[in-house]
Amino acid sequence: KAGVTQTPRYLIKTRGQQVTLSCSPISGHRSVSWYQQTPGQGLQFLFEYFSETQRNKGNFPGRFSGRQFSNSRSEMNVSTLELGDSALYLCASSLLTATQETQYFGPGTRLLVL
Amino acid sequence: QQQVKQSPQSLIVQKGGISIINCAYENTAFDYFPWYQQFPGKGPALLIAIRPDVSEKKEGRFTISFNKSAKQFSLHIMDSQPGDSATYFCAAGGGSQGNLIFGKGTKLSVKP
Numbered sequence: 001k002a003g004v005t006q007t008p009r010y011l012i013k014t015r016g017q018q019v020t021l022s023c024s025p026i027s028g029h030r031s032v033s034w035y036q037q038t039p040g041q042g043l044q045f046l047f048e049y050f051s052e053t054q055r056n057k058g059n060f061p062g063r064f065s066g067r068q069f070s071n072s073r074s075e076m077n078v079s080t081l082e083l084g085d086s087a088l089y090l091c092a093s094s095l096l097t098a099t100q101e102t103q104y105f106g107p108g109t110r111l112l113v114l
Numbered sequence: 115q116q117q118v119k120q121s122p123q124s125l126i127v128q129k130g131g132i133s134i135i136n137c138a139y140e141n142t143a144f145d146y147f148p149w150y151q152q153f154p155g156k157g158p159a160l161l162i163a164i165r166p167d168v169s170e171k172k173e174g175r176f177t178i179s180f181n182k183s184a185k186q187f188s189l190h191i192m193d194s195q196p197g198d199s200a201t202y203f204c205a206a207g208g209g210s211q212g213n214l215i216f217g218k219g220t221k222l223s224v225k226p
Contacts, residue, residue, distance in 0.1 A: 004157075033212030042219060043158070043203060048212030056213035090157050094212060103148070105157030 002026065004093050004106035012112045018079040021109045025072050025093030029104075031055075032074040034066060037088040037108070046089075049074055078111075086113045116141060118206050120217025127224050133191040135220045137204035140185065144206040148214070149178065149189045152201045161202075162189075194224045 005024040013019050025032050034046040045058040049068035066076040072093075078085055088110050094103040119138045127133045139147075148163035164171045164178040164187065171178045177190040191198055201221050207214040 031212055033214075043205075043216035045212070045214055045216075058213075092157075092212065101163060103160045105150075105159065107155075107157050 004091060004104050006089075006091050006106035006109050008109060009107065010110050010112075012114065013081050014114050015081055015083060017081050018077065019081060019111060020075055020077045021089055021091075021111075023074045023076075023091030023093075023106060025074070025091075026095075026104055029093035029095045030072055031094040031096070032068055032072065033092045033094065034074070034076050035090045035092070036060075037090055038086075043090075046076065081113045083113050086111060116215055118204060118215045118217045120204050120220060122220060123218070124221045125223070127194045127222065129194065129196060129224055129226050131194050131224075133194045133198070133222055133224070134188060135202055135204070135222075136186065136188045137206075137217050138184075138186045139206045139215075141206070141208070141215075142185070143208045144215075146207045146214075147178070147180065147187050148205050149176075150203045150205065151198075152203065152219075158203060191222075194222075196224045196226050198222060199224050 007022045031050045033048040036044045047066050048056040052068045063079045068074045088108040090105050090108045092105045121136050149161045150158035151161050152158040162173045162176050164180050166182050169180050175192045180187045201219045203219050204217040205214040
């Protein structure tokens with residue numbers, strides 16, 4: 001079974017630009033969550049999507065947005081990039097049933113804002 | 115109300131020893147408490163998770179102990195191995211697997 005795929009793996013942008021990151025979950029997983037990881041703030045929840053609907057949102061400014069498509073693939077977008085947006089952006093796909101809880105993270109997209 | 119405090123920041127254990135990492139949460143609405151293992155350059159991996167209806171859950175060498183009244187939970191790694199050397203994160207959330215508050219992480223080194 002293929003794992004969670006994130007593209008691109010590395011990205012360099014300049015302040016003020018926008019960026020779109022992509023996440024393909026494990027087949028059959030309908031829930032996708034996004035996290036930001038930095039040395040200073042650690043792992044922080046961005047948002048969660050389930051069946052194309054945003055189910056939860058973390059405490060991030062409106063410059064951070066996301067969406068999920070009918071095939072469960074998800075994208076997140078950051079507009080008007082700031083230096084502080086430099087981070088590892090992680091996507092996780094989840095499957096929750098009556099008897100099973102599984103969650104898998106992708107390798108992340110490392111974003112550097114100059 | 116939304117913090118998860120994790121300790122210690124770093125831990126050195128001898129091979130075969132027991133590694134213990136502790137977390138405390140504030141929000142009594144949390145009902146999902148997972149632990150993650152992360153190796154350098156990789157995304158976190160879900161190790162084990164617990165819900166408040168049980169006080170302990172064991173999977174192989176990994177055990178979560180949960181104290182609802184104290185709002186604390188801990189990870190015990192029995193017979194620690196050098197391959198367990200990684201950063202461990204606790205988290206807490208409510209309602210779904212995705213909406214989580216993470217601890218700051220514990221860097222574990224297991225010496226041969």
